[in-house]
Amino acid sequence: MTAPLRRSEAIVVDVALGERAYDIVIGRDALTSLGARIAALRPGARTAIVTDRNVxxxxxxxxxxxxxxxxxAACRIVVDEGEGSKTYAGLERVSEALIAARIERNDLVIALGGGVVGDLAGFAAAILRRGVDFIQVPTSLLAQVDSSVGGKTGINSPQGKNLLGAFHQPVLVIADTAVLDTLPPRQFRAGYAEVAKYGVLGDEAFFAWLEANHAEVFKGGAAREHAIATSCRAKAAIVARDERETGDRALLNLGHTFGHALEAATGFSDRLFHGEGVAVGMVLAAQFSAALGMIAESDAARVERHLAEVGLPTHLQDIAGFAQEGLADADALLALMAQDKKVRRGRLTFILLRAVGRAVIAADVAPAQVRDFLQAKLAARA
Structure with missing residues (x-):
């Protein structure tokens, strides 16, 4: 697989959801087309832009x-950056600002930012006047390939990640690759974890392409657009099959059961970005799959090697303040996993691997197996 030649026109990926279908527009300077696209999509609509201070x-x-x-017409609602805004208080602030701005059901909310802003603004739109349409303008790599697509919106609870929310599809996604030029390197790496995830869970050829071309993805240009478009097509296909995560869509949570527990343990702070938690979680999921005899140790090592090569954390001990807040305690991590959205009647569900490029849903995983695995990982690296 090779990246396409440099292109000037935008790449458009369709999310095929019947009457709720929408386009993902990917390309450099795609943001300049936002007004014209809204005018065609919703003539006469007013807008409210929700963003964070940094963006x-x-x-x-x-x-x-x-x-x-x-x-x-547009008004602006600016929140603080980071997961601290994705709370009850943050939701109240945005919702009240939208009401004060008199945003009506035929108007549009625009989420201009990364995953936090997209989740927060999308949830506020979902509950405002029982549902106002919104547009995603993702400004981080992670948001462009993952959180802006598929309609998952929500906020965090002190007890866990994304435990409050709604499925509310956007009517348009504008993924302008130029905005990634201002993204700090650590944030870009964190987003790359979600790009790699699509290869690991369902496309070994894409994963192999990333192994050979990741440097070009980081540099930008055609390789970056190709990686983003391939990721969006993969997610769009899964969402079209399973919009509300009753089946295959759970595969997109590869690395997230471990990763969300790690984010909760670190207080949803800058100590561990979401993509970094997913990177560690993917490695743990691959290693757990190997421990269960589902894949070869060499397959798990391949996943770990690639993520480490791009500078992502791959072990629990790579997380800042590892010894704090239960990160070195298998039972404490297991307790946090018990709050995962995929838990059914107290039993854990993991996304595991049959091969690189072939993820499966493993329901009813015994907690004792997970605890023993985590304790072995902690002991091996002590």
């Missing part, structure tokens, strides 16, 4: 300019 510095005025050029 606002770089992209809020450009977004407003694109809307103004098309004669579209």
């Amino acid at each position: 606002a510095k770089y992209w809020l005025e450009k977004t407003e300019a694109a809307l103004h050029q098309a004669g579209i």
Whole structure:
């Protein structure tokens, strides 16, 4: 598999959900088309842009300019960056601001930011006046390939990640690859974990392409757009088959059962970005699959090697403050996993591997097996 030649036109990926279908528009400077696309999609709509302080510095005025050029009215709602905004208090603030701005059911909420802003603004749109349409303008790699697509919105509870939320599909996604130029390297690496995930869970050829071309993805250009488009197509296909995660869509949670527990243990802080938790979680899922005899040790090592090569954490001990807050305690981590959304009647569900490129849903995993596995991992690296 090779990346396509450099292209000037946008790549459009269709999310085929019948009357709720929408496009993902991918390309450099795609943001400039936002106003024209809204004018065609929702003539006469007013908009409210929800963003965070950091993104606002770089992209809020450009977004407003694109809307103004098309004669579209817009107000701005700016929140603090980071998971601290994805809370009850953050939801209240955004919701009340939307009501004060008189955003009506025929208007649009625009989520301009990374996964936190997308989840928060999307959830606020889902509950405002019992449902207002929204548009995702993801500004992080992670959001462009994962959280902006598929309609999952929500906030965190002190007891766990994304435990409050709703399925609320956007009506349009604009993934402007130029915005990634202002993304800090650590944030880009964290997003790359979700790109690699699509190869690991369902496309070994794409994973092999990433092994050979990841440097070009990090540099930008055609390789980056190819990686983003391939990831979006993979997610769009799964979402079209299983919009509300009653079956195959759970495969997208590869690495997340472990990863969400690690994020909770670190207080949803900058000590561990979501993509970093997914990277560690993917390695643990691959190693757990090997421990259960589902894949060869060499397959698990291949996943670990690639993620480590791009600079992602791959072990529990790679997390800042590893000895704190239960990260070195298998039972404490297991207790956090018990709050995972995929738990059914107290039994754990994991996404495991039959091969690199072939993930499976493993329901009813015995907690004792997970505890023994984690204790062995902790002991091996002590």
